[in-house]
Amino acid sequence: MKSQTPIFVRVSFRRKVKNFLMLFLIASLSGVALVPLFLVFYHVVKSGFPALSWNFFTSLPAPVGEPGGGMGNALVGSLIILGLASLIAIPLGIFGGIYLSEYGKGKFAASVRFVVDLLTSVPSIVTGLFIYAMVVAPMKSYSAWAGALAYAFMMLPVMMKTTEEILKLMPDHVREAGLALGLSRWKMILFIVLRGSRPAIVTAVLISIARVAGETAPLLFTAFGNRFWLDGLSEPAPNLPTQIYSYAISPFEQWHQQAWAGAFLLLLMVFVVNLFARAYVYRAGGRK
Amino acid sequence: MSSSVSSQSQRKRREVRLSDLIFFHFLRGIGGLVIGLFLLLIYFLYKNSQPILDLQGLSFFWNPEWSPTQDVYGALSFAWGTLASSAIALMVAVPLSLAAALFLTELGPKWVRAPFRFFMEMLAAIPSVVYGLWGIFVLVPYVRTVIQPILRQHSDWMPLFSGPPFGVGLFTAGLILGIMITPTITSFSVEVFRSIPPLYREGAMALGATSWETIRLAVLKPARAGVFAAVILGLGRAMGETMAVAMVIGNRAEISFSLFSPSATMSSVIANEYAEANLGLHLNALVAVGFGLLIVSLIINGLARVIIWNLTRFRK
Numbered sequence: 001m002k003s004q005t006p007i008f009v010r011v012s013f014r015r016k017v018k019n020f021l022m023l024f025l026i027a028s029l030s031g032v033a034l035v036p037l038f039l040v041f042y043h044v045v046k047s048g049f050p051a052l053s054w055n056f057f058t059s060l061p062a063p064v065g066e067p068g069g070g071m072g073n074a075l076v077g078s079l080i081i082l083g084l085a086s087l088i089a090i091p092l093g094i095f096g097g098i099y100l101s102e103y104g105k106g107k108f109a110a111s112v113r114f115v116v117d118l119l120t121s122v123p124s125i126v127t128g129l130f131i132y133a134m135v136v137a138p139m140k141s142y143s144a145w146a147g148a149l150a151y152a153f154m155m156l157p158v159m160m161k162t163t164e165e166i167l168k169l170m171p172d173h174v175r176e177a178g179l180a181l182g183l184s185r186w187k188m189i190l191f192i193v194l195r196g197s198r199p200a201i202v203t204a205v206l207i208s209i210a211r212v213a214g215e216t217a218p219l220l221f222t223a224f225g226n227r228f229w230l231d232g233l234s235e236p237a238p239n240l241p242t243q244i245y246s247y248a249i250s251p252f253e254q255w256h257q258q259a260w261a262g263a264f265l266l267l268l269m270v271f272v273v274n275l276f277a278r279a280y281v282y283r284a285g286g287r288k
Numbered sequence: 289m290s291s292s293v294s295s296q297s298q299r300k301r302r303e304v305r306l307s308d309l310i311f312f313h314f315l316r317g318i319g320g321l322v323i324g325l326f327l328l329l330i331y332f333l334y335k336n337s338q339p340i341l342d343l344q345g346l347s348f349f350w351n352p353e354w355s356p357t358q359d360v361y362g363a364l365s366f367a368w369g370t371l372a373s374s375a376i377a378l379m380v381a382v383p384l385s386l387a388a389a390l391f392l393t394e395l396g397p398k399w400v401r402a403p404f405r406f407f408m409e410m411l412a413a414i415p416s417v418v419y420g421l422w423g424i425f426v427l428v429p430y431v432r433t434v435i436q437p438i439l440r441q442h443s444d445w446m447p448l449f450s451g452p453p454f455g456v457g458l459f460t461a462g463l464i465l466g467i468m469i470t471p472t473i474t475s476f477s478v479e480v481f482r483s484i485p486p487l488y489r490e491g492a493m494a495l496g497a498t499s500w501e502t503i504r505l506a507v508l509k510p511a512r513a514g515v516f517a518a519v520i521l522g523l524g525r526a527m528g529e530t531m532a533v534a535m536v537i538g539n540r541a542e543i544s545f546s547l548f549s550p551s552a553t554m555s556s557v558i559a560n561e562y563a564e565a566n567l568g569l570h571l572n573a574l575v576a577v578g579f580g581l582l583i584v585s586l587i588i589n590g591l592a593r594v595i596i597w598n599l600t601r602f603r604k
Contacts, residue, residue: 011498019498026395026503029387033474034404036467037411040422047425092318099315112319115326121589122329122582123528125555129578132562133332153325160322186311214415217530217555221562241417248421248535256425263418270413278406 041267048264051257061227061243064252071262073229077238080230081144081223082213085151090205093156094194097163102189104164113164119157125217127153132221144230144237147223151212158211162204166197203277210273214266216241240266329582337576340569348576354541356561361573363580365541369458369553370581373533374526376462376547381470381526382519388470389477394503412471420535423464428455428536431463436548451546456538459547464536465526473522480514481507483600517595524588528581530555554581 055070062069100113131150136142170193178188194201219225225242226235240262247259340348340361351362388408392401432455439449451457488506497505508515538550539560552560554577562574 011496015498015501019500022500022503023395026387026390029384030391030396030404033384033388033470034407034411037407037414039426040414040418043422043426044418092321095315096318096322099319103312103315108316109319112322115323117593118586118589119322119326121524121528121585123530123555123578123585125528125530125558126329126333126578126582126585129336129558129562129575130329130332133336133575134328156322156325184305185308189311210413214417216415216417217559220559241415244417244421245531245535248417248424259421263421266415266418270415271410274406274409274413 044260044263044267047257047260048262048267051261052264056258056261060229061258064255067254069258071240071243071258073226073238074240074243074262075265077144077223077226077230078213078240080233081147081151081219081237081239082209084144084148084233085155085212086205086209088148089152089155089159090208092152093159093208094163094201096156096160097167098189098194100160100164101167102193116157116160119153120161122154123217124154124215125220128218128221131218136222139234141234142222142224142236144223144233144235147219147237147239150218150222151215154215154218155208155212158208159204162208163201166200166204167193169200170196199281203281206273206277210270213269214241216245220245333575333579333582337572337579340572340576343569348573349580352543354557356570356573359569361569361576363554363573363577365543366552366554366557366577367580368543369537369551370527370555372458372551373461373465373537373553374523376458377465377469377526378519378523380463380466381473381522384466385470385473385477385518385522386515388474389481390503390507392474392478393481394507395499408471408474411467412475416468416529416531417535419464419468419532423460423532423536427464428460431455431460431548435459447545448547451544451549453548454538454550456536456550457546457548458537458544458551461533461537461551461553464532465529468529468532469522469526472525473518476518476521477511477515480511480518480599483514484510513595514599517592517599520588520592520595524585524592527553527588528555528585530559534559554578 053070055068056072057070057075058072059068059070060073061071096112096116100109100116103109104113127150131146131153135146135149139146174192174196175188178192179185183192219239219242223237223239223242225246226238228238230237244259244262244266247255247262250256344351344361348361349363349367351360352364353360353362354365388404392404392408396404432453436449436453436455440453484507488510489502492502492506533553534556537552537556539552539556540550541552541557542549544551558574558578561570
């Protein structure tokens with residue numbers, strides 16, 4: 001997008017200088033915007049990677065002062081909470097997205113879409129308060145279930161929105177072709193529209209899980225955390241994010257290292273999932 | 289937009305097959321569930337904050353005094369903390385995001401754009417708690433030992449920079465928030481810039497505008513409303529952000545006009561005090577703070593969406 005100087009009008013020196021300065025400013029500011037990314041990665045890898053060990057994955061947190069110890073319980077707990085949340089939110093989100101894209105006209109669907117938009121803007125800490133009031137307070141116990149519900153509450157609107165957007169990309173003539181073959185509408189939607197969008201949906205699922213996996217605020221007073229192995233889904237559940245948080249604000253050097261190691265794992269997962277999602281979409285797109 | 293097939297069936301929803309009818313009502317049920325969840329959210333937050341609101345009314349939000357030990361609750365200092373830290377965040381994030389969005393749509397060479405975009409997405413994907421960890425051990429010491437002494441040396445007389453060098457405080461929190469909302473504002477601004485017809489740019493260039501003049505006249509100017517919406521969405525995110533802020537802001541319920549004094553935001557106080565507030569008015573007060581935060585976030589995001597909706601309506 002270079003400016004072409006007409007033969008007979010000279011661009012004044014002042015304009016040239018200003019042009020150069022502004023373009024330089026834009027380029028350098030956008031470079032600056034990425035600096036924190038590299039700083040965070042650098043520090044997390046530098047402090048987190050050396051603190052990783054086999055023990056970190058397999059053992060319980062050690063008491064203060066004792067060497068070793070790990071976050072095995074938190075990793076398992078996180079996986080369980082994420083798994084439960086996915087089981088709840090992903091099917092609901094995909095079917096909700098189908099509703100919005102395939103039956104999305106009319107007042108009721110419009111209000112559902114509006115509410116979905118509202119739900120995506122609920123602060124995560126408020127989600128935690130909500131689940132606390134609805135689940136934890138009546139059950140009188142923090143639990144893995146409560147944590148999973150909080151995560152699911154955050155995943156559901158995002159899944160619905162992305163599924164809707166993905167399905168809308170499917171051209172109408174594909175739907176018409178399915179119906180013309182005499183398929184019932186639900187078969188057409190599930191086996192032609194949804195199936196045809198599988199790569200994109202898989203990517204959306206992966207990214208929504210990765211997004212939520214590091215969320216701490218909704219777990220603080222739902223899953224709560226625990227220094228032992230998860231002992232039933234109705235018990236306070238150990239999990240990686242709150243463990244990182246409590247270690248980070250503790251005064252002990254050794255715990256800080258563990259926090260960095262946990263952060264390293266979180267970042268690694270987010271990074272890999274994003275790369276993988278990209279590659280998957282790229283390959284699936286190439287095959288078509 | 290939605291298919292002609294479904295729009296036709298919408299007019300007279302007479303499904304021929306029973307299975308289709310069941311499927312349709314099943315899907316509608318999920319839609320209803322989502323609305324129900326939202327109503328539940330409002331109901332539970334209202335119900336749990338009712339005792340304190342009944343007691344103090346809306347003056348709860350004007351009262352600057354917060355001391356749980358004496359059962360005195362007022363949320364003004366947290367509202368101030370949220371406002372101030374978000375304002376700092378915007379000052380950091382808006383120039384960076386606009387530059388990044390311009391780079392992604394107008395300036396950057398094609399081969400740089402894809403990786404740049406990927407890095408931006410990564411920046412958005414870093415969990416809040418990791419930002420907080422980095423903030424505690426890298427940014428806070430840096431602010432304490434480098435930035436703060438420099439500012440104090442040259443302008444000690446200004447109340448803005450006064451106060452002992454803790455490292456934690458409004459400034460550090462705002463800085464981290466600014467980093468965190470940059471990807472949000474960038475990605476929305478990119479969409480806004482993309483929606484501007486290329487004809488504008490071509491017109492500007494044909495008139496002999498330089499690249500910068502083209503950007504200013506044919507991109508930034510028509511995109512003003514959209515960029516405003518993007519900034520507001522970023523603001524909404526900054527106000528709701530919890531963990532990173534709770535870890536670096538210092539957590540003190542105080543209204544101070546120094547950038548470097550410890551403070552607290554509406555979200556950080558909930559995160560910090562919830563575990564110890566197991567009963568009574570303290571808990572209700574925290575839920576009320578959350579309720580206020582929810583209402584403000586909903587309004588802000590709603591406003592941004594209305595602006596975006598208006599823009600796209602006229603574009604089409």
